[in-house]
Amino acid sequence: MLQLQDIVYSVPDGKGRKTILDGVNLTFNDGERIVITGHNGSGKTTLAKIIMGIIQPDRGRIILNGEDITKLDVTARAKKGMAFAFQQPVRFKGLTVGDLLQVAHGRFALRSELCEYLSAVGLCAADYLDRELSGELSGGELKRIEIAMALLRDGAVTVFDEPEAGIDLWSFDNLIDAFDTLKDGKKITIIISHQERVMRSADQLVVMQSGQVQQVGTPAEVLKVIRPATPCAKLQRSQK
Amino acid sequence: MSLEFSALEQQMLAQIADLEGDPTGAYNVRINGESYARMSTDNVKITPKKGQAGIDVVVKPNVKGESVHIPVIITDSGRKELVYNDFYIGKGADVTIVAGCGIDNCGGEDAQHDGVHAFHLGKGSRVKYVEKHLGSGAGSGGRILNPVTKIEQDAGSNFELSTVQLGGVTRAVRTTTAKLGAGAKLHITERILTSDRQTAKTQFDVTLAGKGSAVEVVSRAVARNHSQQEFISHVRGTTQCYGRVECDGIMLDKAVIRSTPQISAENVDATLTHEATIGKIAGEQLIKLQTLGLTVEDAENMIIQGFLA
Numbered sequence: 378m379l380q381l382q383d384i385v386y387s388v389p390d391g392k393g394r395k396t397i398l399d400g401v402n403l404t405f406n407d408g409e410r411i412v413i414t415g416h417n418g419s420g421k422t423t424l425a426k427i428i429m430g431i432i433q434p435d436r437g438r439i440i441l442n443g444e445d446i447t448k449l450d451v452t453a454r455a456k457k458g459m460a461f462a463f464q465q466p467v468r469f470k471g472l473t474v475g476d477l478l479q480v481a482h483g484r485f486a487l488r489s490e491l492c493e494y495l496s497a498v499g500l501c502a503a504d505y506l507d508r509e510l511s512g513e514l515s516g517g518e519l520k521r522i523e524i525a526m527a528l529l530r531d532g533a534v535t536v537f538d539e540p541e542a543g544i545d546l547w548s549f550d551n552l553i554d555a556f557d558t559l560k561d562g563k564k565i566t567i568i569i570s571h572q573e574r575v576m577r578s579a580d581q582l583v584v585m586q587s588g589q590v591q592q593v594g595t596p597a598e599v600l601k602v603i604r605p606a607t608p609c610a611k612l613q614r615s616q617k
Numbered sequence: 618m619s620l621e622f623s624a625l626e627q628q629m630l631a632q633i634a635d636l637e638g639d640p641t642g643a644y645n646v647r648i649n650g651e652s653y654a655r656m657s658t659d660n661v662k663i664t665p666k667k668g669q670a671g672i673d674v675v676v677k678p679n680v681k682g683e684s685v686h687i688p689v690i691i692t693d694s695g696r697k698e699l700v701y702n703d704f705y706i707g708k709g710a711d712v713t714i715v716a717g718c719g720i721d722n723c724g725g726e727d728a729q730h731d732g733v734h735a736f737h738l739g740k741g742s743r744v745k746y747v748e749k750h751l752g753s754g755a756g757s758g759g760r761i762l763n764p765v766t767k768i769e770q771d772a773g774s775n776f777e778l779s780t781v782q783l784g785g786v787t788r789a790v791r792t793t794t795a796k797l798g799a800g801a802k803l804h805i806t807e808r809i810l811t812s813d814r815q816t817a818k819t820q821f822d823v824t825l826a827g828k829g830s831a832v833e834v835v836s837r838a839v840a841r842n843h844s845q846q847e848f849i850s851h852v853r854g855t856t857q858c859y860g861r862v863e864c865d866g867i868m869l870d871k872a873v874i875r876s877t878p879q880i881s882a883e884n885v886d887a888t889l890t891h892e893a894t895i896g897k898i899a900g901e902q903l904i905k906l907q908t909l910g911l912t913v914e915d916a917e918n919m920i921i922q923g924f925l926a
Contacts, residue, residue, distance in 0.1 A: 450907070451904055451907035451908055452910060452911065452912050452913070455907060455908050455909060456910055459908075463901075463905065467902055467904075469920065469923060470837070470923070471837070471920075471922075471923035471925070471926050472919070472920070472923035476919075476923060477909070480909045481909045483910060526909065
């Protein structure tokens with residue numbers, strides 16, 4: 378179980394401090410897939426980074442299976458089985474896809490084993506393992522490799538920050554299948570997403586607004602009260 | 618007859634010239650100012666110069682898959698040497714040349730190797746030239762290397778130069794000049810690691826004189842502690858040609874890296890580009906590797922090793 382208790386986070390602005398997260402309380406149960414959605418600037422990505430320890434909250438506690446992990450850094454959280462897929466994949470000159478997948482795996486893995494994870498995100502593995510994680514790969518390829526790394530971690534808690542951003546529709550279908558592979562046993566999957574199809578796949582859907590939790594419930598409960606007024610929402614529906 | 622090397626020499630030969638056991642192909646092993654061992658083959662002839670230190674290496678035309686190892690080792694503190702090596706590559710030949718230099722200085726005086734290598738590539742020939750430099754030893758004396766590489770490429774030839782400074786070199790100045798004929802290709806990769814108060818300076822001066830000639834220079838530098846590196850390149854195109862210079866540097870601690878890429882297009886059909894990026898390791902790279910379970914220190918090492926690979 379992962380609990381976020383009264384999480385507050387602010388950043389300096391011209392006049393003092395601007396509140397990004399304002400008293401967030403959430404509980405994620407083992408085996409659940411949680412989708413966090415909300416407008417741009419509602420605090421979703423900040424919350425994801427706080428969960429992973431990339432940034433520290435001003436106030437509040439993060440409890441993982443009864444242990445307070447608030448003060449633990451990113452490495453320590455990773456060693457406790459937490460994984461994170463960035464919205465914007467990081468590029469590395471000189472490091473190959475295989476290098477990072479090997480680190481993500483945590484112990485020596487055969488190329489064939491690493492290939493399976495690339496295949497899960499729609500990449501022809503043999504072509505990619507020796508390629509540099511730099512400008513020679515497209516944004517969509519990097520994004521899928523980023524997701525493959527998170528899948529490979531096979532963590533107790535895996536956070537995906539807008540995994541659908543920058544990938545094509547065919548890869549998106551693969552992505553949904555890949556999330557399903559995580560949905561077993563006691564693993565918690567947290568997905569930041571704007572995609573209705575991803576939202577509908579959740580056990581628990583969280584809507585953020587202005588740094589606060591606006592709604593929590595099953596997709597059926599939450600989506601019926603979200604008015605599909607925006608052209609963007611209509612477009613997403615048409616892509617379903 | 619098997620060559621005999623001390624344990625230190627064996628270790629250095631493995632590091633600077635990938636040599637374990639006796640070399641295959643032609644070789645000239647220079648240790649502390651003397652030619653310790655030399656071997657020519659049917660296709661590659663190595664002869665000592667008269668009147669000055671160094672060798673002439675002549676590769677017959679149209680031979681394929683030949684290799685030449687010419688490592689240099691200095692373990693005498695206070696030794697300073699200037700060596701001239703000339704390479705004549707016959708037309709259509711294809712050869713790999715490995716020329717590493719290691720200085721192990723356990724004394725208080727500087728040890729220095731200045732090597733002037735001149736390459737004359739015949740038409741359509743192909744050379745892969747690997748140069749590794751290493752300094753070691755607990756002495757207070759400097760470990761100084763000043764390699765000079767002069768390249769003349771005839772039409773359609775191809776030269777691949779890989780130069781690596783593995784660390785431990787107190788002071789180095791690398792000077793490379795090249796003139797390319799029609800359709801000739803030159804690819805240079807440079808990897809330099811400095812630490813403590815070491816300094817390394819690189820100067821490339823390439824003239825693309827032949828139509829359709831091309832050069833690519835890729836330099837990656839890592840400077841730690843109080844070390845300083847300087848990268849100066851000048852690519853000049855006088856005809857229809859292509860040139861690209863890329864210089865990336867990672868600085869840690871109090872290190873300094875300076876980059877001065879210069880391109881001179883003297884013909885409307887010359888296409889020349891340069892790019893230079895210098896900075897510390899990106900925070901997002903460290904965090905990414907931390908999310909995979911690495912400590913900050915391990916993440917830094919992995920990024921640097923990959924960058925210099």
